[in-house]
Amino acid sequence: MKYVDEFRNPEKAQALQKEIEKLSQQIDKHLKIMEVCGGHTHSIFKYGIEEILPDNIELIHGPGCPVCVMPKGRIDDAIALCQNPNIIFTTFGDAMRVPGSKTSLLQAKAQGADIRMVYSPLDSLKIAKENPNKEIVFFGLGFETTAPSTAFTILQAAAENITNFSLFSNHVLVIPALQALLDNPDLELDGFVGPGHVSMVIGTDPYEFISQQYHKPIVISGFEPLDIFQSIWMLLKQIVENRCQVENQYNRLVEPTGNKNALAAMNQVFAIREKFEWRGLGEIPNSGFKIREEYAQFDAEVKFTIPNLKVPDHKACQCGEILKGVLKPWECKVFGTACTPETPIGTCMVSSEGACAAYYKYGRLSTMAKKAEKKAKVPVPLG
Amino acid sequence: MCLGIPGQIVEITNPEHKLAMVNVGGVKRQINIACIVDEQHPPEKCIGDWVLVHVGFAMNRINEQEAAETLQLLQEIAQAYT
Numbered sequence: 001m002k003y004v005d006e007f008r009n010p011e012k013a014q015a016l017q018k019e020i021e022k023l024s025q026q027i028d029k030h031l032k033i034m035e036v037c038g039g040h041t042h043s044i045f046k047y048g049i050e051e052i053l054p055d056n057i058e059l060i061h062g063p064g065c066p067v068c069v070m071p072k073g074r075i076d077d078a079i080a081l082c083q084n085p086n087i088i089f090t091t092f093g094d095a096m097r098v099p100g101s102k103t104s105l106l107q108a109k110a111q112g113a114d115i116r117m118v119y120s121p122l123d124s125l126k127i128a129k130e131n132p133n134k135e136i137v138f139f140g141l142g143f144e145t146t147a148p149s150t151a152f153t154i155l156q157a158a159a160e161n162i163t164n165f166s167l168f169s170n171h172v173l174v175i176p177a178l179q180a181l182l183d184n185p186d187l188e189l190d191g192f193v194g195p196g197h198v199s200m201v202i203g204t205d206p207y208e209f210i211s212q213q214y215h216k217p218i219v220i221s222g223f224e225p226l227d228i229f230q231s232i233w234m235l236l237k238q239i240v241e242n243r244c245q246v247e248n249q250y251n252r253l254v255e256p257t258g259n260k261n262a263l264a265a266m267n268q269v270f271a272i273r274e275k276f277e278w279r280g281l282g283e284i285p286n287s288g289f290k291i292r293e294e295y296a297q298f299d300a301e302v303k304f305t306i307p308n309l310k311v312p313d314h315k316a317c318q319c320g321e322i323l324k325g326v327l328k329p330w331e332c333k334v335f336g337t338a339c340t341p342e343t344p345i346g347t348c349m350v351s352s353e354g355a356c357a358a359y360y361k362y363g364r365l366s367t368m369a370k371k372a373e374k375k376a377k378v379p380v381p382l383g
Numbered sequence: 384m385c386l387g388i389p390g391q392i393v394e395i396t397n398p399e400h401k402l403a404m405v406n407v408g409g410v411k412r413q414i415n416i417a418c419i420v421d422e423q424h425p426p427e428k429c430i431g432d433w434v435l436v437h438v439g440f441a442m443n444r445i446n447e448q449e450a451a452e453t454l455q456l457l458q459e460i461a462q463a464y465t
Binding site: 001002003004006007009011012014015016018019037038039064065066067092094119120121122123141142143145146148149152156195196197198200201223226230249251252253259260261262265351353 | 384385386387388389391400407408414415417418419420421433435437438439440442443445446447449450453454457458460461463464465
């Protein structure tokens, strides 16, 4: 496929790997690089990128997977909405298996709730037209990549005067999460592989604070293996040359100022919440999107009574530490035993973009544990 | 979650609602092109454009020249090892 196959070329990947090896030998320390986006985490595991990086480069898998940072309480709120027999609840498939405090949306559907998986939020409008006597509520989740699509959907509902559609907004913003990570004293990072598709919408300019205030390099990256290799190579070059800049590897899709139409739609429909809860990271100021008052008729939180529950995470679950990169998935007490993709306790095991699910699916634990052992000079248990 | 897949716009199906048919690896699907339409790019001028498709929307146009330059740079690096 055009724009995919060319970026999976093994000869070019091997050359980049050798270049990365050369640069790593010029760096006299153990480097921690965070890939923020869950899409990158998935690619890194799928293509075995982490395994063939030099021993002194460690990838930290960040919180950029909207499913992984969805707090239990919001899932419980969604399930409470589904119990209303007048509501048809629509959602992306990603959210179906996320555990709430008692059940998931998938279990609620099995118990009779009318929950429908859609490919696009626009499909919810079609369902609304076909079911004029029902209320259709779309479970909006995702970062700035996905938020414009729900904003356009609300604008279309307004234009077509579709009154039986509303959005339960759980959209979150990348920049405040990065700020929270950078302010976390537990976390030592040497650089970031930045999210490609979020940046396609917001541009590269919003990341300038990372280089200017926190003096960390960041390279916005595409998702194919060559993209990720090239981004790591660009990051190492910055570190070797003692630079801290925002660089854009994914310039075939990302422009400095982003996509003006997508930003305009988001700004027209959404306002910033004062704070929003993230699983594992707690409440982060100004990190979520709510619907503006002008579009309150499309806001499920205005239209319906939402319990607005705060539910603590399972005691055994260490997703929070994993999302912050403080723990490796295999160091979690329940990894691969009580917590598996079939019976997830924590969200990092639910989504294919979660670090735990990636380690579980693609294995390679022995290789990764050996790398960690070399670094720490202490044995790493595999159990 | 933020997955995107390249596709080529092959037909404008509804200019008013900014809907177009996109070909993704041989599979055709209707998508919304509101993110990539402006005065310089009215819907009818989008036919043939390569776009990144995400949740039923064309989120951005793929810049052919930038892609070629990236691949050229990687080719130059690879040549040093052949």
